[in-house]
Amino acid sequence: MYCVIMAGGTGTRFWPRSRAAKSKQFLTIQGKRSLIQETVSRISSYASGEHLYIVSQRSQRDELLKHVGSVPEKNFIFEPEGKNTAPCLGLTALHIQKRNAEAIMIVLPADHLIGNKQKFKKTIFAGVQVAREHDSLVTIGITPDRPATGYGYIQRNTRLAEISKVSAYTVKTFAEKPDLETARRFLESGDFFWNSGMFIFKVSTFLKAVEEYLPELYDALMDIRKVIGKPEYETVLKNVYRQIKNISIDYGVMEKAANVMMVEGDFEWNDLGSWEQVYLLSRKDKDGNAINGRAVCIDTVNSYVDNDSEIIALVGCEDLIVVKEGGVTLICKRDRAEDVKKAVETIRKKKYSDFL
């Protein structure tokens, strides 16, 4: 049993706090630890040392070592560039397979908030059992508590089992982020769950699915497999990656495979998709303001301030997100937090890349 923490995100939605060298998993949202530290800590009772892999990009190596330096260095897998989750997990599967052909991989994003550690553990263990017994690709579906439009959904099919009070289902279909009306129908039906991006499967099951549904990627992975542990590894990896298509495990594998199953994750979960999510989760003062760093608010309400420098003064503002990182400041209406990436794109186009 191996946990794989996906820590390669570039996190433009958290710009400017997540500038190039500092992506979302390194942010401290609640408490004192970064999201990736929380993730490592959450699973430490059943996956640590040799059994914990971190997959990321080489550009994030130094920051990763600062945050999760306790992970053995050979368990860091670095991609030469980001090509989305299917190649990332394919590469990781190769490495784990080499160590243990019968291994089960538990795939966890580094940057989610999860409320109940014990329920989470039970869900993981149920997923491991389902993946092992059914040779299936198991995904964790979160019990929705509101008609969220920011997540993809998984529709369950028939009930398969209940393992330590965790329900397991076969999966009927995956649905893209819905509009509000559709999300309401999803919630009422009781058949839809949030797609958490957490997966559990045997390495062998996953690679077989890649062979079937993403044969080009599979061939590329086989080229890499030949050189693992050899001096030419880095060079081959770089060359192969340059040609690999950018594709997600959801789109490339999960939505196509027949042997997909779901375990129900009935715990608090938040993928922290934007500063608005962070605001909603933050502790607020009587005016509804959540302040990190030094700020003075005059007649200002329901705003989020994250300031790394001397002081920010807000006068007569409402519903603002203000984030300052070095010489870069974001000021965003709260209901427009999804559009922070537009600012990042514009800055990229204008070639102000130092500020990303």
Added chain:
Amino acid sequence: MYCVIMAGGTGTRFWPRSRAAKSKQFLTIQGKRSLIQETVSRISSYASGEHLYIVSQRSQRDELLKHVGSVPEKNFIFEPEGKNTAPCLGLTALHIQKRNAEAIMIVLPADHLIGNKQKFKKTIFAGVQVAREHDSLVTIGITPDRPATGYGYIQRNTRLAEISKVSAYTVKTFAEKPDLETARRFLESGDFFWNSGMFIFKVSTFLKAVEEYLPELYDALMDIRKVIGKPEYETVLKNVYRQIKNISIDYGVMEKAANVMMVEGDFEWNDLGSWEQVYLLSRKDKDGNAINGRAVCIDTVNSYVDNDSEIIALVGCEDLIVVKEGGVTLICKRDRAEDVKKAVETIRKKKYSDFL
């Protein structure tokens, strides 16, 4: 004829651009020159060298020399602390009187924007003639073009003369900043003019008025007069100033004296009372945004950005004033620009005085 430029303001309304060491007169609002440089340039054809005085506080000395270093150093008058305009002009009157007992003083704030230099000059010269002929305290009243609520008003009485197309009047009364309805009545009546804070009088006339209406201040000034040019000057000045009451020339002298007259200033004038004024006077792009420094605006309209650092991104904002100076950032709704001083007060109370 001596011009006195009052350059002692601390300018909290322009915080954080106007932090302690950099008050409003040193800001560049339009063009390339600071407001005080514009003021000196505007009068250079009739008041320069020996005939130009700058009165300020010692803490601003270095910045002043950078901006208006052409003024002879002995024509800089430094107050040990700010006690408003009556003491400031009293002290200056002493110095000028010592050089020339018959002198006429033209008092100009350092930090106003003025449109028509020629009309301005004609107004000044008309004022000088009135002050000389009538031994009066002459104020410049600006012809209002809108029912402004941000200025005090002067109500004219009878017409006295017209000098080079500039009308001169006796003054009926001074009025505080009115509400909108009152301001509309003022505008309709045609009898009310904006109180510009510019004055013209003989040194002797002014000191006589101080003796009559502010006898305590007059006595203090007499103590200072005895030591002008002597080694103990600075020490005496400091001790006397500590006890002087904070009082404006308007409240202490102009509103009480009988021999007050007004010349009509029919030129563009703006006292730049707040960032909102600066926004209104700035060149705007098609979205109504006025940007100084580097900024990226996504769906953002009618906003003012003044950025001294790498970049500010605004997403989905409207009617905002954003000013960044070093590690200090102001974010203010445009219709709340008058309340920037509340932020400054709060910061002062919290003893974050490094940020003022």
